[in-house]
Amino acid sequence: MNIRRNQVIAFLQIVFCVLVLLTCNRDPKTYVVIETKFGPIRVMLYVSTPHHRNNFLQMTTIGYYQGLLFHQVVPDYFIVGGDPDSKNSPRSFVLGNGGPGFDLNSEIGSPHLRGALAMMRAPNAREKQSSGSVFFIVIGKKITDQELDRYEKEKGIKYNAAQRKLYKKIGGAPWLDNEYTVFGEVTTGMDIVERISKLPRDKRDRPKEDIHMQVRILN
Numbered sequence: 356m357n358i359r360r361n362q363v364i365a366f367l368q369i370v371f372c373v374l375v376l377l378t379c380n381r382d383p384k385t386y387v388v389i390e391t392k393f394g395p396i397r398v399m400l401y402v403s404t405p406h407h408r409n410n411f412l413q414m415t416t417i418g419y420y421q422g423l424l425f426h427q428v429v430p431d432y433f434i435v436g437g438d439p440d441s442k443n444s445p446r447s448f449v450l451g452n453g454g455p456g457f458d459l460n461s462e463i464g465s466p467h468l469r470g471a472l473a474m475m476r477a478p479n480a481r482e483k484q485s486s487g488s489v490f491f492i493v494i495g496k497k498i499t500d501q502e503l504d505r506y507e508k509e510k511g512i513k514y515n516a517a518q519r520k521l522y523k524k525i526g527g528a529p530w531l532d533n534e535y536t537v538f539g540e541v542t543t544g545m546d547i548v549e550r551i552s553k554l555p556r557d558k559r560d561r562p563k564e565d566i567h568m569q570v571r572i573l574n
Contacts, residue, residue, distance in 0.1 A: 386542070386573040387415060391425075391566055393551065396492070396544035397573070398472050404462040407474060407485065407538035412572060414488055419455065420570040426450040427491075427560045428552045432528065435475065435491040436568055450561065451489065452478045459485040465537035466518050467493045468527035470548075472539035485536050492541060492548050495528040503529060 385408065389396040400408040414420060424441035427450070428434045440453035458477035461484060467473060471493040474485035503514055503522060506529045514522070514529075522529060541548065554562040 385412065387411070388571055388573055389420075389544075390569040390571070391547060391551065393566075394544065394547045396547050397542045398539050399542050400472075400539040401465065401537075403464065404536060404538035406459055407462055407536055410459055410487065411490075411538065414455070415570045415572055419488060420568055422567055422569070424450070425551055425562065425566040425568065428554055428556055428562050428566075429560055430552045431494055431496055432552070433491045433493050433495075434548055434551050435489065436566075437475075437486070437489040439488065446557070446561070449559065451475070454478075454489060455487040457487045459487060459536070461485060462536045462538065463533060466514070466522070466527065467495065467529060467531040467535070467537060468518075468521050468540070469493060469495050469525045470541035470545055471527065471537045472541065473531070473535045473537045476535060483534065483536075493528050493531070494545075494549060494552055495526045497524070497526040498522040498529055506530065506532065 385400045387398050387400065389398065400411060402408065420437060422442050423437060423439065425434050425436040426438055426441045435451070438450045438453040439455070440448065441450050444450060454477070458480060459474065461482065463483060465471065473491055473493065475489040475491060477484045477486045500519065500523070503519055507513055510533045512533050551566055554564055554566070556562050
């Protein structure tokens, strides 16, 4: 009887150790991939913006973004997508104001570094609420210390040493800081983002070639 009991205890100890190892090795972050005709864009969502992250995951889960367009592209600035009106929309239709029928309270904090994933502001937003679905990915440009000093003064914000280093090394769009909620960042696929941003576009910055997206959760 004691032998049987000892075997059970030993088995449970092994199971516990395996579970601990699995927990330790598991990445606590959440990733999504935005599939395009040019390749995938992999994005990590921030735990520091739970409202935006959970909304993006929910919208992805119900298939909201499937088949929507990147409807606005500007080289060295950003690409924009997620307007539900962009699905099968005529080229004459003005895009960017569509949404799921609700806005998100802002969670402003992270800077708009190269690769930042942020939500557009809701139409007629007060207190900088975000759109419920329209997002953008930042490309931007490299920024100097003098420029950052100016943005700090204009916006009443303060960049730490790490943020300054990144703005100078990889670039971004600090003129957007303190205006929009950044809730994630591109981990792979910035070459795809840049390729999309440089496509021929019309006077509204809509690509002349429709760029559809498919979004799915990776973990």
